[in-house]
Amino acid sequence: MALELEEAFGAAGEFGGGQRRLTAFLVLLQVYVACQSMLIVLVGAAPEYHIDQEEVPVSRAELAKHVHFASNFTSIVTEWYLIEQEAYKVGLASSLFFAGLLIGNITFGPLSDKLGRKPVYISGLFFDVVFGYVTALAPNYDTFAVSRFFVGIVNGGMALVSFVLTQEYVGKSFWSFTGSLTNLTFAVGIAVYALLGYCVREWRYLALVSNTPGIIFFLLSFMLPESPRWLYSQGKTAEAEHVLQYIALGNGKERLNLKLKPSAGTLRKDESTPGILNLVKHPVLRWRTVILMYIWSGRRRTMTSFLVFAGFACILALFLPTNAGLLFSPTLLALCGKMMVSAAFNIVYIYTSELYPTVLRNAGLGVCSMSCRFGGILAPFVPSMKSLGPFVPFVVFGISGLSAGFLTLLLPETLNKPIAESIEDLQIPKYQVLRNKKVNQSEENT
Structure with missing residues (x-):
C-alpha cells in the first residue's frame, strides 16, 4: 500500500540507529563551523603594546621598529601591526566575514532547494576548507580579509544547508531535538575553539588546526544520502523510496518495502x-x-x-x-x-x-x-x-x-502539524484534511 511521506518515516523509523549516526555526523560538524565563525576573535586579538617614542611613526616599517607587544601570543595585529590608524582593519575583517554570511544565506538556500541538499552542502564544505587554508597562509592583510569574506559565504551557506539536512533525515516529531542539538553543539564548538586558542598561541597554527578537521568531514560527507523530503518534493518518488529504504536498513529493518504516494507538489514539465x-x-x-x-x-x-x-x-x-x-x-x-x-x-x-x-x-x-x-x-x-x-x-x-x-x-x-512539502500543500484541501487528521490523532493519543 502506498504511504504518505510521514507514514513512510513512521515505518522506516523516525529516529533509529541509522538516523542517529547521520544526525551525529552533521551535529559534530557544527564544532568545525563554530571554529571558523569565531576565528577572528583570537587571531585578531590585540595585545597590550607601547611605542618607544612620543610621535607615532607613519610608515609600517618605522612602526615595526618602535612598537613592542607585551604578549606571549601572535595575531594578525602583531604580524601586520594593525594598531593606531590601522586598528580598524581587524573590525573590517570581521565585518567582511558577516557580509559573506549574509550572501551565503541568501544564495545557498535557493540553490539547495533547486539542486539538492547534498551537492550544495558538499560544495560549500569543500570551498570552506580551501579558503580556510588561504586564511591561515595569507601573506598579507588584504589576502586575509578577502579570504575571510569568502569563508563567510561558504561557511554560512553550508551550515544552513547542513542544518536543514539534519532535520529532513528524521521524522518531524524529532525536529526539535535535532535542531536544539545542532545549536547546542555550535556553542560547544566555541568552547573548543577557546581551548585551542589557549593551547596554540601562534595565530597561523591556530587557523590551520581549526581548519584541518574540515577535510575529514568533507571526505566522510560523500557517504551521506540526499534528503528524502527534498527528493519527494521534487517528484523523485523512486529515489526518495530508495533513501528511505537505506534509512530503514540503518535502523535494523531489513525486509521493509516502502512505496510512496505521488507527491502533491510534483511539477509538470511546463512548470518552473x-x-x-x-x-x-x-x-x-x-x-x-x-x-x-x-x-x-x-x-x-x-x-x-x-x-x-x-x-x-x-x-x-x-x-x-x-x-x-x-x-x-x-x-x-x-x-x-x-x-x-x-x-x-x-x-x-x-x-x-x-x-x-x-x-x-x-x-x-x-x-x-x-x-x-x-x-x-x-x-x-x-x-x-x-x-x-x-x-x-x-x-x-x-x-x-x-x-x-x-x-x-x-x-x-x-x-503536531504535518510538514508542507510543496507550495500547493499550503492551500489544497488534501493538506488541510491530513492536517486535521494528524491533530485529531494526536489528541486521541494524548
Whole structure:
C-alpha cells in the first residue's frame, strides 16, 4: 500500500540507529563551523603594546621598529601591526566575514532547494576548507580579509544547508531535538575553539588546526544520502523510496518495502521550479517571511514566552537600583533576559524550518536568517549604546523582545502539524484534511 511521506518515516523509523549516526555526523560538524565563525576573535586579538617614542611613526616599517607587544601570543595585529590608524582593519575583517554570511544565506538556500541538499552542502564544505587554508597562509592583510569574506559565504551557506539536512533525515516529531542539538553543539564548538586558542598561541597554527578537521568531514560527507523530503518534493518518488529504504536498513529493518504516494507538489514539465521570489509572490509566505525576519534580529507558544519574558526582564531592570542585591539586581535580570533570548533563538531556527514547504525551506531559512547578519556587519563600527545613556540598552532590548514575542502570535502553530512539502500543500484541501487528521490523532493519543 502506498504511504504518505510521514507514514513512510513512521515505518522506516523516525529516529533509529541509522538516523542517529547521520544526525551525529552533521551535529559534530557544527564544532568545525563554530571554529571558523569565531576565528577572528583570537587571531585578531590585540595585545597590550607601547611605542618607544612620543610621535607615532607613519610608515609600517618605522612602526615595526618602535612598537613592542607585551604578549606571549601572535595575531594578525602583531604580524601586520594593525594598531593606531590601522586598528580598524581587524573590525573590517570581521565585518567582511558577516557580509559573506549574509550572501551565503541568501544564495545557498535557493540553490539547495533547486539542486539538492547534498551537492550544495558538499560544495560549500569543500570551498570552506580551501579558503580556510588561504586564511591561515595569507601573506598579507588584504589576502586575509578577502579570504575571510569568502569563508563567510561558504561557511554560512553550508551550515544552513547542513542544518536543514539534519532535520529532513528524521521524522518531524524529532525536529526539535535535532535542531536544539545542532545549536547546542555550535556553542560547544566555541568552547573548543577557546581551548585551542589557549593551547596554540601562534595565530597561523591556530587557523590551520581549526581548519584541518574540515577535510575529514568533507571526505566522510560523500557517504551521506540526499534528503528524502527534498527528493519527494521534487517528484523523485523512486529515489526518495530508495533513501528511505537505506534509512530503514540503518535502523535494523531489513525486509521493509516502502512505496510512496505521488507527491502533491510534483511539477509538470511546463512548470518552473519554485524560487526565492515565491517568498514575495505567495501571500501566506510573504506574511510569514516579513514577521520572521523581524523576529530573527520552539514552537510558537514557547518562543513567545521566552521573548516576552526577556523583554520584561530588560524593562524591569530599568527600575531597579544597582545596589538592589544579587537576587533582584539589574545584572541578574539582564542575564535572565539574555538566557531567554538565546533559548528563543534556538527555537526560531526549528520553527522557521517548519513554516516553509520543503521546496522553499532553505530559501526561507536563509532569507530570515539574513536579517540577523546586518548586526554582525555593523557591530565593530557601532559605538556602545551605553554612551547614549546607561538605560538605552535595556530599553532597546526590552522593546525588541516584547514586540517580537507578540508578533509570533500572528504565525501558525506547528506542534503536531504535518510538514508542507510543496507550495500547493499550503492551500489544497488534501493538506488541510491530513492536517486535521494528524491533530485529531494526536489528541486521541494524548
